[in-house]
Amino acid sequence: MSDSLDYSLAELMIVAAARLWRDDGEVLATGIGAGPRLAAGLARLAYNAGLMLTDGEAYLVEAPVPLGPREAGYRVQASGLMTYERVFDCVWHGQRHALVMPTQIDRFGQANISWLGDDYARPKTQLLGARGFPGNSINHANSFFVSGHSKRTFVAGEVDMVCSVGYNPAREIPGMRAFIDLRSIVTDLCVMDFGGPAHAVRVRSLHPGVSLDEVQEATGFALLAHPEIGVTPPPDANDLRILRALDPHDLRASVVRNNPAPRRA
C-alpha cells in the first residue's frame, strides 16, 4: 500500500519533479542542484527512457551518475559527448527541459539568479550572473524547483533582474519569436503550472496537509487554482528504491530545511 510508505517531503518533491519529464520524448534533461539532479535521474529510470542525461561534466550517460562520493571502482560509462559548447547548440535547437532553482520568480514566470537590489552598478547582493537563463528560457522547456516557498522567492512585481524570459507581454519586442515553454513549479508546499489565462500561475496540486490559503499567503502575487486541484500524488515504492540508490549519501536530506516528513493530510 503506497500510503504506508515512509518518505520525506524532499522525496515527495523530487518524485513530483521527475514526473514532469514523463512526456518529453528524447530531450536533454538537466537538473541543477541536488534535488533537480536526482529528479532528472529518476525520470530517466522510471518515467522516460528517451531522456538524455550528462555526468555533470562533459559526457552523455544512459545510467544516471549517483550523487556524491562513489564506490571504489565506479566508472562513468559515457555513451556520447555533451561539452558546454554542445549544450549551447542543444539549447538553441530546443531539445532540452531544464529544472532549475531561481532565487526569484515573478507572476510572469520571469526568474532571477543574477543579483538582488535595484542598482545594476551596485547590487545589494551579487549572485551568480545570468548564466544560461536568457538562452534557456527563450529556447526550450523549463521548470522550477523551490525548496522554501516564500514571498522572498515568489516576489510581488517583477524580479530584480529578468534573467529568464517569461510570459510578460510588456517585454515582448515586436517581431521577436520566442519558444517560451514554462511547465511547472515544484515547491515544498505545492505544484504549480502556467495554465491560467495568459499563462497565469495556477496551483495544480497541494502537498498533504497544505491549504490553498497557505500557499497564497506565502506568494507575492495572486494565484489561481487548477479546476481539478488535488493532492500531490505520492511516490511509489519503485520511485523511492531508485531515488535512494541514486543518492547513497542522502544529499536529498539537505534539500528542504530540517528535512521534514510531509504533513499528515
Place this chain on the structure above:
Amino acid sequence: MKTLDKQLSARDVVAQLADGMTIGIGGWGPRRKPMALVREIVRSTLKDLTVVAYGGPDVGLLCAAGKVRKVVFGFVSLDVIPLEPHFRRARENGAVDVWELDEGLLQLGLRAAAARLPFLPTRVGLGTDLLKHAPQMRTVQSPYGGEMLLAMPAIELDVALLHVNAADRMGNTRIDGPDPFFDAWFARAAAKCFVSAETLLDTLASEDLDLARRNTFERSLVSGVVHAPAGAHPSSCAPAYGWDLPHLKAYCASAEDPQQTAAYLRDVVGVDEAAYLQRAGGPSRIAALPLPIL
C-alpha cells in the same frame, strides 16, 4: 631558415600587456584557468583591465587586486562555492563596471570577433534585462521574413590567456580534459593569445593521431607559450589534478575585509610563482589533488 620558438616566461607575457587592455581568459569557473599568468598580472603594475571570462578565481583574484575596470561575463562562480566572494564584494561596492551576458551570448560575441563579423544574430537575450543594462546591444530585423533578433556584437580581445595540458615551442596545444570549453573562441577572438601549459615539449608531433583530436585551435593563433606546471592551481586541470578546495576556502575567507585580502595577495600570491607553488604544497601535492566528483 629561422625556426619557431614561442617560449616565454609568465613575466614576458605580462610585459606585453598594457593598462586598459581587454583580456579574455579561458577555462570555465574553477576549471583550467591560466592562474599562473593571472597571478603574474596581480604582481604587476597593470590596471584598468576589461576582463572577459566564464569567471572563476581568475576574475575574483583580479578584482581583489584592483586590476579590473570592467568584467564581461556570463557568470562568476567557483561551482563548489557558488558565489565568488571577491567578485561579489567588488560588485556590491560598485568597484567594477560590468557587461553581463548569457553564457551562450558570450560565446557568440567571441565567435563574431573570430570571424571578423560585427555581430551574430540570435534570439538569446530578447525579453530579458540584459538588453536594458547594455544599451550597446541592438536588435536587427531578419531580411528573410522579418523576425526581430538580437545582434550580439563582436567581443574583440586584445589578448587571450589560456591554460592547456600540453604545448610545444611552436605553439601547438593539447587539452586533455573532457571539455575544451571555449578556449578556441577566445584564441580566435584575440589579437594575441598566450598559452600556459602543464607540459612544454619541443614538438607535439606524434604517431598517436587521436592525440591531435585534442588540439582545438591552430598554432598560428598562439603568440607565446609558457611552461607552467600546476599553473591552473587553485582551479582544476583535468585529468591531471582537481581544484584545491582547502585553498579556495582560504582564498574566499580572505574576502572578508581589505586587510585579509591584502594579506592573501602579499603572503599567498607573493612576488614569485615558484614560492607560491611551494606554499601551496608543492607540485607533488597539487598533482595529487583529486578530480572533483560531481
